[in-house]
Amino acid sequence: MTLGTFLALLGAALSVGLAGIGSSIGVGTAGRAAAGVVSEDPDKFIKCLILQLIPGTQGLYGFIIGFLALLKINVFAGVSQLSLAAGLGMLAACLPMAISGLFSGIHQGKVAASGIALVAKKPEESTKAIVMSAMVETYALLGLIASFLAVFLPNYAAMV
Amino acid sequence: MAVAAMKKLTLVAHAKDKRKILKTLVGLGTAEVAASKDYDKTVKCDDAGLRAEFERKLNRVSFAFSFMKDTHRELNKLSDGEKAPEIPLEKLNLKRENKLIEYDDMISEVTENEHDLFSIISDLEDYNTRLTDIKTETARLTHQNEQLRDYLDFDIKFSSVKDTQRVAMFLGLIKGGKKEILLEGATQTAVLKFSGSGDGVFAMCLKEEKEQISKLLIAADFSRCPFTQDFTAKELTDKNNQRINELAEARLDIYKQAASAFKYAYELKVLYDYYFIELAKLDALARTAATSKAFVLEAWVTASAAELTQSKIKEAAPSAEIFVSDPQKGDPVPTYIRSNKFVSPFGINVTAMYGVPKYGELDPNPFVAFFYFLFFGFMLGDAGYGIILSLACFAYLLFRKPVKNSGSFILMFGLCGLSTILWGAIFGGWFSIESQYLQGSAIGRFLLNFKLIDPLSGSQALVMFGMALGLGVIQIAAGFFLSGVTKFRANNKLDAIFNDFSWVVILLGFIVLVFDLLGILKTSVAGIVIALTGLAMLIVGGALGKKNPVKMFIGAFKNVYGGINVFADILSYARLFGLGLTTGVIGMVINKIGALIIDLIPYAGYAIAAVVLLGGHAFNLLINLLGVYVHNCRLQYVEFFGKFYGGEGRAFAPLGSKTKYVYLTDKLETANNTKTNKLEINNNPTK
Known part of the structure; x- marks a missing residue:
């Protein structure tokens, strides 16, 4: 394996890993709030669960970028030998998703936790809580799109 | 397809017709009672006594629901347990019924059943009291059994622990670990017995030594046994346990009896909603101005249902005077x-x-x-x-x-x-x-x-990305267009043209430009020209209505600068592309895993892959x-x-539209249909 391929794999790993960390922290924060509300009123379980789930998407986005990077490196059928420049390029391409996923996951979790508090008081307003936490996700989506285009469009294998 | 026109209905009627009129309004479901004006010598009265009665009844029905829910849960638990007695578990449905009923039917059902239903509720309340008693007694007995545990090793009746002519006796508890004090200090003749745990102690000594032993006991933090019954500790514990079992059985019996109320769940729901509406009626009455003999009720009705509402009220209360008017400016008209x-x-x-x-x-x-x-x-x-x-x-x-x-x-x-x-x-x-x-x-x-x-x-991903932004451009242009239309209707025509329609023109120019660049349209510079026209209009729009040239310049600059927001909004539509991608790629990963399993595991792989594919795609569908x-x-x-x-x-929230467990029919749309039919009939002869 060349150093370039290693760097590209590192990019994929960071994308899956960091975005996953962001999501797990976010889902964890929201989950603690949800458990508190459900202990008072078990009927609110589904509404709380939906809000808890929302910060989980960053992890999925990170996984998508990681998976596409693996496809590009061709790990499923004989690994491509990337040049150093190509590997660095792929690593850089994965970073928008990794970073935006990490931080937006954490902060979306906080908004979702507050949203769960909103559901505890006014369950009929749960859509508003969902939309508020979706605001944070915009930036993870932008990271996803930037990484997607950067990973997917260039022909890294041909790069010298 | 629009916000329906509303009419204001004002009616003056005899106080005795109050309930009849409200009943008619609930039955129609076409009118929202509004706060009426404060006329001279009228008051708005809230019948606190009636309100308290209705609320009490609603609370009782709610109690019945929650008690039935508990009963259902307890019976479920008991029938799952090991000593599962055969309990025929009846179904309990406390969800909202998918049922549409007429208000008249609701009233007749409630008048017919109300007495029986409330007697069922009072049975349930009775059961609840008995269950509380059982719970208290069980807790007391369990607690007593715990106290008795320290005396189980002494085979002596509590009643016989008392001084005789020559002998003194002690039974009680000492602090753990102070046993030694007694053993060391006791006299030769004294008899000492300890329970297995070492906390319980029985002491017997000659009367002469009583004082000495007492001192020792005090030093060991002795506390005298509280029991005096004519039983040994073991007998008393057995007796208690027997009683606890009896109580548990009694508890089960009560729950079984309570379960017979399950079949009235539907009737109880109707009863609940009946009183729920009664409360809504009281709220409506509290908003109407009244004297002792008459009252004025103002209500919003949809224009199409006004005629029907009017005639139905006339039917119910012929002496009522009804006026229908158009809403005035500033009235808080509801939206339907x-x-x-x-x-x-x-x-x-x-x-x-x-x-x-x-x-x-x-x-x-x-x-x-x-x-x-x-x-x-x-x-x-x-x-x-x-x-x-x-x-x-x-x-x-x-x-x-x-x-x-x-x-x-x-x-x-x-x-x-x-x-x-x-x-x-x-x-x-x-x-x-x-x-x-x-x-x-x-x-x-x-x-x-x-x-x-x-x-x-490859590059087709960019096409999809472009389409996402393109859809965004279309929706944002539509947003500006609608804003312009709104302003136009409010007679701010210039504002509409230069501040809103200008954006529509600019975005249109961009669309033409993009089509030109893609080679779909051959327009050369038309796109740019259109966009620049829009921009010029926008600049004029910023300067509009201002006299000071500096302010005009600032206004124009602000308008153009606002373009940044518009482009940020358009970029926001990139999420269309992002989410579309998510579904596709995760689905692909699931398929790949499925294929991998089939390759790796012969035969059984197909079954496992099927589970993975089904579960995976279900997950992907739900999360997306x-x-x-x-x-x-x-x-x-x-x-x-x-x-x-x-x-x-x-x-618009007409009287009777808010219910919790069943739905009431309304004449909102039927009135609309009959009206249009009538109009058609009227129109035909002229054709």
């Missing part, structure tokens, strides 16, 4: 939106969540419905998922037949499923199966005929449904409504 079958689910589940339009404001629902429908499929983007979604939703609607608007959420998703099928076919998404496999079968080749864009093949629903709402609320829509209206 009449939409067609396609638009209304979007109106109820998307627009109303944000806020309904003010009376007289533009109804955004048709536009919301169109864009929500369009975007949904783009974001989900898999025709296979679309088929499943539509089938599931329409099957639910077909078999369950939800009454009134209770199925609108499901209907919306069913419709959005159709949009998903459409876009999915365009993107070639069929359960994310890669096209080289689809090529292998005749059906697959047929399905691929519809494919226009492949988001996962949530994402698509949320982000689609956001695009409507922030990017679209931000341009033109306030949503500060108040939804």
